[in-house]
Amino acid sequence: MASPAIEDQSVRVRVAGKINLTLRSGPRRADGYHSLATVFQAVSLFDEIEAAPAEPGEFTVTMHGDQADQVPTGADNLAIRAARLLAKEVDHEDAGVNLVIRKSIPVTGGMAGGSADAAGALLACSVLWDLDITPDELRVFGAQLGADVPFCLAGGTALGTDRGDRLVPVLSRGSYHWVLAFSDRGLSTPAVFGKFDELGCGAGTLEPPEDLLNALVSGDPVALGKALANDLSEAALALRPDLGRVIETGLELGAIGSIISGSGPTVAFLAPNESAAVDLSVALSGSGACHGVRRVTGPVPGARLLG
Numbered sequence: 001m002a003s004p005a006i007e008d009q010s011v012r013v014r015v016a017g018k019i020n021l022t023l024r025s026g027p028r029r030a031d032g033y034h035s036l037a038t039v040f041q042a043v044s045l046f047d048e049i050e051a052a053p054a055e056p057g058e059f060t061v062t063m064h065g066d067q068a069d070q071v072p073t074g075a076d077n078l079a080i081r082a083a084r085l086l087a088k089e090v091d092h093e094d095a096g097v098n099l100v101i102r103k104s105i106p107v108t109g110g111m112a113g114g115s116a117d118a119a120g121a122l123l124a125c126s127v128l129w130d131l132d133i134t135p136d137e138l139r140v141f142g143a144q145l146g147a148d149v150p151f152c153l154a155g156g157t158a159l160g161t162d163r164g165d166r167l168v169p170v171l172s173r174g175s176y177h178w179v180l181a182f183s184d185r186g187l188s189t190p191a192v193f194g195k196f197d198e199l200g201c202g203a204g205t206l207e208p209p210e211d212l213l214n215a216l217v218s219g220d221p222v223a224l225g226k227a228l229a230n231d232l233s234e235a236a237l238a239l240r241p242d243l244g245r246v247i248e249t250g251l252e253l254g255a256i257g258s259i260i261s262g263s264g265p266t267v268a269f270l271a272p273n274e275s276a277a278v279d280l281s282v283a284l285s286g287s288g289a290c291h292g293v294r295r296v297t298g299p300v301p302g303a304r305l306l307g
C-alpha cells in the first residue's frame, strides 16, 4: 500500500463518455480509416483516472468497475500506452506512473470508453509529472492513440472530421436528457466498419445534417430527436439484430429519438425533459429489453482535474 505522502501526490481526473448525434462515413481509405463527419456530445457518464507516482520506467494500471475484467492491463492498455507516449514525446526519461481506473463507461460500447481512459491518463500524467504542455499538444498526442481521444479531452459538443479527430466546437443551447440502453456484450469497432464496407453503406455526403445543427442552436429536443442519424446503424444492426428490438421498445415507451452510439451497441434515447427521462428509464429498465439503463445529460465538459 502506498504511503500517505505518495497518495497525497496522486492526481485524479474525470472523463466523460460520448454519444454521436450524427455520424456520416465515407468509404475505407488507404490507411484503413474512414473519413467521417460526426457530431459528438459528451454525456454525464464518467470514468475516473488516478495517477500516482511510480519508480522510473514503472507503468501499471489497475481497473475497477463491473466490466474491469474485460480490459487488458498489460502494455496494450490504452491508458498505459497514453502514459508511455506522453513520456516519450516530452523526453521524460525518469517517468513512471501507477494508474487506477474506475470504469463506468461501457467497454466496447460505442461510447469511447478506452479513448476516455487514454485522455484521462494524458491529462493526469501531464499534471503528475509537472509538464509544461498545452491542451493542443495533448490533443495531438491523443490523436496518435485513437480517433476519439481528442474529443474525450475537449468534451462539450463538437464536429469531428477526417478520422473524427479534427474538431470544431458546435454551438449547442441547453441540456439534453438521454436514457442509455446498455448491452450485455460489446461490439468491435473494426468489425462494424468492416460490415459497413461489405454492405456498401453510407450517405455519400460528408456534411453534418443542417437540421441537426439547427436543432442544437435552437436547443430544441424534438427537432434534435428527428435529426439523429448514424451511417453505421445498418452495419451494427446486421451484426446485432437484437438491437432493433431495443430501439423499438424505447420509441414505444416515449423516446422522441434514438440513435446507436458510434459503432454500438449502446443505444441512446432522447427524452423531451428530465421527468420524461426518469419515466423512460424506469419503463425501459422494467421492459427487460436491454441489459442496463442509465439516465445522463449532455453536453458536459471533457477531461477535468478533480480537486
Ligand code: C5P
Pocket: 032, 033, 034, 035, 036, 145, 146, 147, 148, 162, 163, 164, 189, 190, 193
Ligand atoms: O482510432 P481507433 O483506434 O479508436 O479506431 C478503432 C478502429 O475503428 C480503427 O482501427 C478502424 O478500424 C475503425 N475506424 C475507422 N474510421 C474511423 C475511426 C475508426 O475505420 N474514422
